[in-house]
Amino acid sequence: MKFKAVDAVSIASILRTVGEFMPEVTLVSTKEGLRLGGVDPSRVAYVDIVIPSLYFQEFESGEREVIGIKLEDVINALKNVKKNDGLTFFTNEGKLELTIEGDFERSFIIPLVELEEPKNPGINLQFAFKAKMLTSTFNETLDILSDMGESVVISSEDGKLIISVEGDVGVSRVELSEAAGNLIEASGTNASSVYGLDYLLKTTKMRNSSDVVELMFGTQLPLKLRFQLPQEGYGDVYIAPRAE
DSSP states (O other): OEEEESOHHHHHHHHHHHHHHOSEEEEEEETTEEEEEEEOTTSSEEEEEEEEGGGSSEEEOOSOEEEEEEHHHHHHHTTTOOTTOEEEEEEETTEEEEEEESSSEEEEEEEOOOOOOOOOOOOOOOOSEEEEEEHHHHHHHHHHHTTTOSEEEEEEETTEEEEEEEETTEEEEEEEOTTTTSOSEEEEOOEEEEEEHHHHHTTGGGGGTOSEEEEEEOTTSOEEEEEEEGGGEEEEEEEOOBOO
16 A cells, blocks of 8 residues: 655644544555545544545555554654645555655654454435535634534524534524525525534544535434545544434
8 A cells, every 4th residue: 555645734634633533543445545434432423534546646555455553643743744745655564654755854654553444334314404615614613612512503494504502601603604605505404403512623623634514414313524525535524413
């Protein structure tokens, strides 16, 4: 397995996001590209990242290769990467060789770990409401609400997306719509569900990898966030609802 990306920051932010949910992850590479993710230890969230081979400047893989990595080790190696740094991953004899090319070349050798390949739960849900927005808009909304409480209510009313948090000091509410220009698309029926705000905040590092996010939900259904990646890649995060 070998792949090289010309935007090290984008890859680093994807790995940091996955690291918010789980300490270790399995990477599966095929001729089509790279896939990583799994269920978080609390079994509240499921992460599924797909990065097509065309995303990379160079990509080499067997028919199917599976490795396990400790995310803390890789994230620490990538902590000082810059936007235009090149990043190469190469597996060799039970180790991951990581090279960063920028102002100067840095190399790291990280041991692989034995992990079971996660099973795709085959989630197939019919969501009542879908909305697409800039990832920056989504992050700004979460930033407004981040200190207000622990649970967030996501609801739809007449084509509008409403995200609100009720805390000790009152209720904070953000309303988004196509008419206001802060939603790219919105469709569906009225619905409402409650989710853990801390789980939504774990996704904010995707802003360095994705320009657009699609939010999908229904009453007492998991929330699905799809962060669009170049070359038709995506980062899906499912978050289970809380009991109201």
